[in-house]
Amino acid sequence: IKGLELEYRYGDVTQPRTLPEMVKDIDYIIHNAGAVKVKMPEHFMKINCQGTKNILEAASQNKGLKKFIYISSLAAVGPSEIGQPLTEDILPHPISAYGRSKAAGEMEVKFLKDKINSVIIRPSAVYGPGDAEMFSFFQILNNRIRPYLGDWNRRLQLVHIDDLCYGVSRSLKAETESGAIYFIAESRSYSYREIIYHLRKAVGRIGLPIYIPGWGAKLIALISEMTMKAIGRTPMFTVEKAEEILANWEVSVGKAEKELGYKSNVPFPYGARETAYWYREEGWL
Numbered sequence: 001i002k003g004l005e006l007e008y009r010y011g012d013v014t015q016p017r018t019l020p021e022m023v024k025d026i027d028y029i030i031h032n033a034g035a036v037k038v039k040m041p042e043h044f045m046k047i048n049c050q051g052t053k054n055i056l057e058a059a060s061q062n063k064g065l066k067k068f069i070y071i072s073s074l075a076a077v078g079p080s081e082i083g084q085p086l087t088e089d090i091l092p093h094p095i096s097a098y099g100r101s102k103a104a105g106e107m108e109v110k111f112l113k114d115k116i117n118s119v120i121i122r123p124s125a126v127y128g129p130g131d132a133e134m135f136s137f138f139q140i141l142n143n144r145i146r147p148y149l150g151d152w153n154r155r156l157q158l159v160h161i162d163d164l165c166y167g168v169s170r171s172l173k174a175e176t177e178s179g180a181i182y183f184i185a186e187s188r189s190y191s192y193r194e195i196i197y198h199l200r201k202a203v204g205r206i207g208l209p210i211y212i213p214g215w216g217a218k219l220i221a222l223i224s225e226m227t228m229k230a231i232g233r234t235p236m237f238t239v240e241k242a243e244e245i246l247a248n249w250e251v252s253v254g255k256a257e258k259e260l261g262y263k264s265n266v267p268f269p270y271g272a273r274e275t276a277y278w279y280r281e282e283g284w285l
Contacts, residue, residue: 013051019058028172029059032071034105036098036133037236039229044101052105056112068118069171070109074157074183075099076122079247082155085189086251088122088181095247096240106181113179119171121164124185124251128161128271129278133236138276141199142285146207148196150214150246155189157250160266170260183251186264195268202272203285218242 011022013033023029033055035047052070059068078093080086094100109118127134140147159167167184190198200207212220221242228235256262266274279285 011055013055014046016054016057019055020061023055023058023062023065025064026062027064027066028069029055029065029067030069030071030168030172031055034071034102037234039234041097044097045104048098048101049104049108053108056108056116060112060115066117067172067176068109068116069168070105070118070120071168072106072120072122072181073099073102074122074124074185074249074251075244076102076106079244080250082153082248082250084250085157086183088183088255095243098240099244110179117178119176120179120181121168121171122181122183122251123164123167124157124159124183124249126159126161126164128275131161131275134275135279135284136236137199138203138272138279138285141196141207142203142205142276144205144207146196146200146209148209148211149192149217150212152193153191154246154248155191155250156195156248157185157189158195158268158271159185159264160268160271163264163266166265167256167260167262170256170262174260176259180259182256182260182262183253184256184262185251185253186266186268187253187257188267189250190268198269198272199276201269202276204276214246217246 009022011018013019031052033051035044038044056068059065075096076092076094076099077086077090078095078099092103094103106120109120125134163186164184171182218239221237221239225235225238253262253264276285
């Protein structure tokens with residue numbers, strides 16, 4: 001954003017008094033503030049749910065607001081069954097504290113849909129240049145290890161950051177029903193085996209295959225979680241995160257294509273190479 005003529009405003013979604021002035025006279029709000037890892041599970045609700053409620057209340061004072069976009073998560077709805085991609089009308093069944101907090105945030109948006117014109121975006125796993133959460137997978141492959149966790153044939157759907165931004169842009173411009181939900185993802189899914197293959201090609205390393213059953217991955221997550229908490233650090237690889245990683249995640253983007261005019265443009269093999277190149281250029285790998 002360097003070089004752009006921007007006005008910066010600052011606020012904290014957990015501090016309601018900082019928000020009304022921040023959103024005053026704004027035409028569109030894209031609410032992407034949230035937490036993906038916390039020291040205590042209840043902090044997810046404080047930030048992702050109550051924080052969303054706080055900014056919605058502030059936004060409701062802006063009578064000129066045209067649209068409010070809430071960036072939720074695929075975790076809010078929960079995993080899919082193999083061969084049965086999720087659609088937007090499926091009842092949410094999140095399997096993690098993070099997912100439950102994002103689902104609760106969605107409910108706050110729906111409560112005010114008659115007062116605030118809103119859209120809920122559910123991205124699948126986001127990756128791309130600058131992303132720190134998916135970086136660990138690239139790092140593992142770059143260290144010449146190919147981790148095969150759980151069922152190799154489970155299917156996962158991802159979204160490149162450029163495609164997510166495009167989907168958000170389309171949701172701003174399209175005529176949408178208030179409170180409408182859209183999955184934003186690449187148009188196809190990949191088996192876990194395929195994802196490891198494309199990551200290996202992207203980093204350009206021949207890795208040692210290591211096969212870890214689902215229970216083994218959960219055990220590693222438990223040890224990691226307990227260790228990080230013991231030293232006062234925020235754990236990222238938790239038991240719940242392991243359960244999410246081991247699950248099947250497929251969605252249909254048909255509704256977004258039909259109502260938003262959305263179409264993914266970055267296939268994972270290309271996006272993975274571009275991302276790995278960025279990590280190397282920036283010294284991450």
